[in-house]
Amino acid sequence: MDLTRLAVDAGRFINRAVQYTGESLGQAEKTELDSGLEELLAQADATKTWTDSIVSQTEVLLQPSLARLEDRLYEHLEWSAPPRPRAHELLGDQMTQAGLEIGSNTPYGESASVCAICLLSFCPF
Structure with missing residues (x-):
């Protein structure tokens, strides 16, 4: 098991979750x-x-x-x-x-x- 790969995948998942949460709550800017x-x-x-x-x-x-x-x-x-x-x-x-x-x-x-x-x-x- 590659720990580096696992960390990268977890980081991507967290970033997407934060982005989705911000867009859902209306706090993020809408992409023009x-x-x-x-x-x-x-x-x-x-x-x-x-x-x-x-x-x-x-x-x-x-x-x-x-x-x-x-x-x-x-x-x-x-x-x-x-x-x-x-x-x-x-x-x-x-x-x-x-x-x-x-x-x-x-x-x-x-x-x-x-x-x-x-x-x-x-x-x-």
Whole structure:
């Protein structure tokens, strides 16, 4: 057993415990993050929020829906359906908003905008 190694490990453990205690009690200074890093963190949060929203709306679109059955019935009977946003329109709007908020110059924003255009232009239902 190496006593020097044990002493070094114990010293590190004590230093980390002191640092954690100081941060927990609010006595230590908060480490300031680089503004670029804070911007990336904000963009990552926005991306996660929009992705969760888009996935949720995609699940709604893919699930069997009574509203779509009702729309088909109105088409078959040649009646006018009551005005309401359809699932693919809501998904397209969310993709468009995500693309605009995240930025159309980013790969995520550009692909969300392109998918929204395709969805709203070519969706058969």
